[in-house]
Amino acid sequence: MNQYEKGIHEPPHAMVKRLAEELGVPAAFLFVDDDRLADLLLLWTELGDEGHEKLLRYAKRQVKAQE
Numbered sequence: 001m002n003q004y005e006k007g008i009h010e011p012p013h014a015m016v017k018r019l020a021e022e023l024g025v026p027a028a029f030l031f032v033d034d035d036r037l038a039d040l041l042l043l044w045t046e047l048g049d050e051g052h053e054k055l056l057r058y059a060k061r062q063v064k065a066q067e
Contacts, residue, residue, distance in 0.1 A: 011019075013027075020027040026045055032038045047055060 016027050016030060020030055024045075026041050029038055029041045032041060044052065044055070
């Protein structure tokens with residue numbers, strides 16, 4: 001772990017996936033350095049497919065509204 005933390009080595013994807021599963025988080029969560037994005041990833045895991053679609057539609061509307 002120390003060498004991964006220092007950036008000397010990168011863990012294989014399979015190991016990242018197993019670690020994420022053990023921690024109960026999506027694998028992407030382990031690479032995110034923005035707390036708000038990390039929060040969104042955790043919330044995403046709690047939503048079902050319908051919730052994912054609703055959230056995506058909402059986010060797209062918000063982006064269009066800012067254009």
